[in-house]
Amino acid sequence: MTRTRGAAIAATTIAGALLLAACGGSSSSDSSSASSDLTGSILIDGSSTVGPATEIAAELFMAQNPGVAVTVAVSGTSGGFEKFCLGETDGNDASRLIKEEEIIKCDEAGITYDNITVANDALTVLVNAAAPVECLTVAQLNAIWGDGSTISTWGEIPDLDVPADFASTPLALYGPGTDSGTFDFFTEAINGEEGSIRIDYTSIGEDDNAAVTAVTGDVGAMGYVPFSFYQEAGDAVKGIAVDGGNGCAEPTAENVQDGSYSPLGRALYVYASGTALQKPETVAFFDFYINNSAQIAEIGGYIGLTPAQVTEQLAKVASLAGQ
Amino acid sequence: MSTQTVELGASRSGEPPRSLEAPSLRIGERIIKALLWSAATLSVLVTTGIVVSLLIPSIAFFQQVPLWEFLTGTVWAPAFANPSYGVLPIVVGTLTVVFFATLVAVPVGLSSAIYLSEYASPRVRRIVKPILEVLEGLPTVAIGLFAFAVLTPLIRQLTPFLPWTGPFSIGVAGITVGLLIIPLVSSVSDDAMRSVPADLRQGAYAMGATKYEVALKVIVPAAISGIIAAFVLGISRAIGETMVVLLVAGAGSPVLSFDPTKGTQTMTAYIGSTATGDIAQGTITYDSIFAVGVLLFLMTLAMNILAIRLVKKYREVYD
């Protein structure tokens, strides 16, 4: 390009950057709730399953408390725990409970903590909308997904009535990667032991959207995803009801909250550290998170806390803060 | 006067002979040389850091898992209840990606470079080269999403005779990585070819060679060291690419597979997903990341040693 044109583009770049930086001061949020005097900063890291909920909580909280800067990172539950147990973060989003090795590290560093349940989740088993099945028992799911299973067509699923023309459809199994908390939870709930699963399922890696895509495209496919992905999945897939011993329960918020969608209903946590809860803004944030869980769940596709859970978690925060 | 070899200044009153270079390095010169030296040695520091951060946890890993089982096992499932630590499936995954990436990037990158440096007018060159460089700058996330959403269905439609199942494919991931490294291969090769001295080109034309003869028989051999450097850079990048393979190849299944139509995990995808996942640190499963990292490091080292030997053999120095 000619010298003048190149110089013009260069000038535009610099001007644009300066302009952006200058616009920095003004906030563009349009909600004007009662502002409080709280100031400070909060850093929460951890799971990519719980992270989105924390982001929503952070945004809503900051709308009411503009003096507090909440940032949310997503290094994964274990990366987050590592930072949490070094005191580098104020909270850790976790889709699983803290493990032995991590407990040791936190104790060594003198970090006190507790797990605050911030939302509920329903692990949903997805099948194609055209698949002729509405409900599966845990035993059937175990037969399909368990270690050593050789079931390869729909007709081989025990105790399942499928139309004759569907019986020979190959069963294609999709699940999250072995590094995922969703994987751990599902295998423990259905197969009895964390990490116990048949060796030939197709792992979808990091992005749960891929499981939805896979099931949408194949009438014989089956996968399992967190609730928010089922919510947004559309009509090409359906979440089947699971019979955990008390009859078929559909994956809905009510069924998770009253416990009938078992064993695939789970809690999502944010671990809070005692040190962080010495700061009033952190206490306020966690209280806000718990109290507004219904609204947050609505926006993010999660399932809100029951009133009993709300009381219990608020008490946990209070006791940890009082230390 | 002595009858030694002629040296400037030797003829005058027995002063010691002076070399052609400026007299002993000035202080400024020395400082600059030291600064530049430290810039170069920084790379050694970085490598040491990498080796240290990889080696220590992998030693812990190898105390639990025998090296033989690691290197020859064909099932890679460290996070299963019944863990299996044979690394071959993900090694094959990486090699498959490299194979397809090279298949795409070498011909396309090289022909782009040859076309741009020998055939294209300067104006075309100035427009096309930046366009290619945009490809380099797109986030790998975006390229992976594009490949998953557009490229995989497209290739599936074009090759219905292959046994496609599911939305993942390591072959398509390899092709995508190949597309990703085209600008790298092309730009560096192009610069290498442009730097071949003009008299070689002009001499060849003067002797009656046609354009393609000049390009293929004179310029490419002359620039071969730069071209090989471009390939090595590209292949290194292909080996180390993480995001595209995560999105396009999923993670397949734990058993060894050579099938390019299915999803398979590569070494980098394994490291990437486990490092940002939910497996507790300090466990043997987590430490497997570092063992895989060490293996990756050694593989690229072997490839680079080979490449350096190749370059030394074929390099031509002009002028």
Add this chain to the structure above:
Amino acid sequence: MSDSSDKPNLSDRVAMPARTRVAVGGAREVTEAMFSSVDRAKKIRGTIIAGVLLLGLSVALIAVTAMVVWAFIAGWSRLSINLFTNVPSVVNPDNAGYRTAILGTLYIIGGVIVLIVPLGVGAAIYLEQFANPANRFNRFIDLNIQNLAGVPSIVFGILGLAFIVRGPLDLGFVAAAGSLTLALLVLPTVILASREALRAVPSSIRDGSLALGATVWQAVSRQVLPAALPGILTGVILAVSRAIGEAAPLLLVGAVTFVTFNPSFFEGGYSTLPTMIYSYASRPQESLQTLAAAGVVVMLVLLIMINSVAIYLRNRFERTW
């Protein structure tokens, strides 16, 4: 020697080394080419080869165009100036923008450029002009740098976390740490490309300068470096392009995916466009997926602006020998 039209086998008559044979064969070809018009077979071959080369180039261009078009189509409904000036929002994705991420990216890339240009070019100059290639240590550095180019980016994230965020440098989760980590990641690319660029400068330039009494540094800085500038700039462009698109290592080193205040170098949270795009793309909500695609368009705009500066410089200094 007979002057019949069939080519005599010279080695029958005269024992000559391979080089001479090749040279003589070449001279014969050349003479024949000079005195006869280019035969049709050659012309056809030439056209076919040119066509193949053009095809190769077109594949690359089509790939780029396809990606850009896809990003525009996927993100179409969100494209507006808001995208550049609003802060991120997950509650209200239709009003969300990428301002903090854009600034974060610019800060990080600025830091990367400031680091890789002196370090990368400096290392390349040392290795090409000052170092003794027979020295084992220097050969080791050679191999080292080339090897580093193939280390996956996530390993640099692990390295950065251990040594830059914590460890000896102890910078914490700040933008400077992110810049440093990415700089280390792309440094080998700059060094390798700069070395090739320096190598390509005819040594007569350097030798002539030395002969006139310049010191090595003067010869390098005033003659060789300006001559090698286009190749060096290519290396910088490639490196910056790589760095700007990285997400995984930054996630490990402390980049956040939700921040609503402007970043600064040594304090507080920062995010970049690729980390946010990655985060949004793996969410189920359609509006966030569209936002992710729109983010790719934002990246393109940013990329074109940044690259333009470097390309303008490269074109200005381009020369042939």
